[in-house]
Amino acid sequence: MFQTAYDVIVVGGGHAGAEAAAAAANLGSKTLLVTMNLQAIGQMSCNPAMGGIAKGQIVREIDALGGMSGIITDKTMIQFKMLNMSKGPAMWSPRAQSDRMRFAEEWRLSLERNHNVDFFQDMVSGLLIENNKVVGVKTGMGMTIRSKAVVLTNGTFLNGLIHVGEKQFGGGRMGEKQATGITEQLTSIGFESGRMKTGTPPRVDGRSLDFSKMEEQAGDENPGKFSYTQTPKLTKQRSCYITYTNQNVHDSLREGFDRSPMFNGAIQSTGPRYCPSIEDKINRFAERERHQIFAEPEGWDTIEYYVNGFSTSLPDDVQAKAIRMIPGFENAKIFRPGYAIEYDYFPPTQLKHTLETKLIDNLYFAGQINGTTGYEEAASQGLMAGINAHLKIHEKDPFILQRNDAYIGVLIDDLITKGTEEPYRMFTSRAEYRILLRQDNADERLTPLSHAIGLSTEDRMKRLEEKYTKAAQMVEHLETTSILPNQINPTIEERGGSPLNQSVKMVNVLTRPEVQLSDITKLESIQDYISQNELDEEELEQVEVQVKYKGYIRKEKDNADKLKRLENLRIPKDFDYSQVKSISTEARQKFEKIRPETIAQASRISGVSPSDISILLIFMGR
Template identity: 50%
Template structure:
């Protein structure tokens, strides 16, 4: 029985981290937005680690926040312990990571969604996308209800044809015992979308009372906590500790002896697993010479005794899981509450997407999160935000939001997956960004908040705060450029103690701060005119001065890169007709249809020679008289 509802603008399919950001952004931009989830109790779930952030992922969260997304604020309100990772390795790789109360996070995000104007949250499974003239017109639920919409954003996570493996046992399931989504994959394939199968996994959850903490190392949070959100003010406090344990020879022996019972090594799993987050059996096999592997024991929340065993994801049978955990010091008597499992799911090849995350060949259809082949809550939320914004902008007839590699980790992520594609679940890393000295987590607001403000996702007060911050940074840099620091016994003793040469004459503050060994607070006693500034100000001053040379060079590399990005390639271009291209390049280019020469240059299988051919071709009269986009213009 088909029942058609009133019309909406946008349907978001799935209410995980991608779906929540997509739905909130679209609704905040004024679009009538639907958010569908198989279970309202599964909204913004953390089905794997109870933490948000980490290397590069922390950058993503700060960028999401700077653009006007929700994840950072929600994490700040529900965190249990926070740490800035990589301190001492340099500002480019400082990354924030926080343990999160899983249930509180879900509750808070659900309430945020429910309180959002223009947003309609529905428990329903979407099984089909209605399309007319290669354009989305509606979504269909399992109950046969049709919701007419102009755009649909697929944020299906690991639900699509989800299949859980534990040893030789496998069964259809979504994450955390939710029902899987069935039927949508086949309908997407009928629309011409290329789908594939990926795999991921999660470790077991164990009961706190069964852990012998005396056998584990305690890991505490930072004393001074940096929040994720640039809006969060006030003092934040850690509420819990985490613990570190180690596997040993015996653990590895148990795993090795039972490898034949792993669905992975037994060939039962066809999906491709993440290289960057291997299961413990993967680690033991691939790094056979490593004597021990670390594991982190993390609380799942304040209102539960469940503990998460980071680093121990596995798809070995239940009895083997118990056996190898019991070999670990501190876990000798551990009680498993939820088993570790591997899950296979359907996702799309993201090379079919534009940098707006809209499908190149299907107007109004967007993808975000694990559906696009990525892994991780933060990667998902980042894409959800961009997809939600773009779906809204397209309906409003506005210019799309395209973030390039030099703007952000979000832009780098989207460029990587849409241009280079991914052959296993994609995880963000700082080393994926060639511009990481300018894409720091500490300046995400300077990079992206102006964009969020223009879009209408940033409040006036926050905008004013940023302007104020920029003014203060500039003023202090200028002051340090003027002020003369005079040598004194105290200062020279300090400098020598820091391992840098003492002063013989006066020195400009800015030059003193350029020394790698000297921090901004260090010479406060010798800089009497210094104003009292909050950390977020003086930290910027210090980084911008200390790394000035590197930053300047990266900026010039960015300018170089943008030149090739600005040479557009038409989507309709048939590369088979460009005689000079090698066959492999023709095929790759025709499949991916890059939007610019810059993108084309990053496709594997496209050589520098092919790029030269493209540049030559672009300068020819054929390119100027190329096929225009007549279909769209005639409508």
């Protein structure tokens, strides 16, 4: 079957696997994507959406690095919204509603267009390991396929167990079988594994819903996009709808609690804290009279709707009865019930910053196998694992993002330094440098880094340089051009600001909180400047952010530079912590287990105190 060895084998075709395969192949590695179902590549197993708070920043970072998720989303989205626009730019987060079928189709076709990607449909049941190095995989049909590196992106399939009420059956996703063999092999050679849980809500027939009883949620009037490339802009959109549960719904759901795997002990693993099931919500927040429910269309043409906010593993009859008590859902026809799924994961403290395992060389983990939840978190790990697998086998330096480089850097550092005992989801609050890690400047932060390793193209670099040159020139124009009081005072006074008494430079007016760049661009002279210099919306956004938040950005960069000095203080790989008697026992145990690479990483380990770090610095001669 396989006449030659591959450079990289990627196991699993979800968001992590697809990005890993694309990255390794685009860098030049001969790549094999092995998945149990070729029809499910890029499948959106849960909600049909990409982005959101912090997650949208990750998708833009993936795109800036030369990944595919942003491009795929732009080509297949049916609605776009920029969230948190009432807050500062560090909080702005893009989110898109996607066409589920077309999203998966576009992923499949984009990978097929890559001549470095081959495909094989089978379950991977084990790894080929020689001298503590992975050299290939074994499949369920008995195939042996050799490679120089392997990336595991198994999602929820490792010993997956689906729960609907008191019914249990093996599966990695509804209608698809579980994957066996890998967990058993890895734990036998010293890996630590655990169990996690996630869930999904029912899918319903949109023709059976009464949208007149719900609140319409339209997309942005001027929709944006994720990719920095020339992907198409949305010209039409589909709306989502909001409705609410009520006490009747809650009481009906409670009647099934005795048959709920969440409460009868059938499920003992940990689910996502920030995306709880509906039964968990009404149990934990019993004082709340209602919870939001979103009816989200699954695509342009399909009648299927996703019931966001109603994730559940209650018995199907309980689900059906309760959902029909929600306004607008009285006659709902259910395509399939919600369910919970338990699956194996491997605590990510067993990984290096490259996502390579510490125990086995050239073996990489990405996605839910590392304890994360979410398409975006998975895709970013797949991208980084694919990049580093390629670099490692070609004897090149690893590609590592620091916490002040990207949300992806925060994500990976959190995972390998702190680990996780519940499904990890990214939030803006997890990042110390949110003002630096904005969604609007991901290309400025990351495209040069990606270009240096050969992933981002020359065209991307050219567009980046043009964008920031134009923005800088307009800032300079605002610094040297005056505005008269009568040109801006009506706007200032209308918003409660102090009027101007004399002409001032435009840049000084723009720093006022009550003045937006759109107020200044209404002036004919500025409109002429924008037209002559062909500035687009992204370039104008950069102008406003750079002017309004200049001081905050400079301060945060100074703080990040201080952190970098600690990141540069490397701890020897064979450092013997037992000889440092003054540090706490907990710190010594954590250091020996995690083996931090730098003083900065050591300082972020849970249970390590500042005094432990001070003692470590002294012992290292610092």
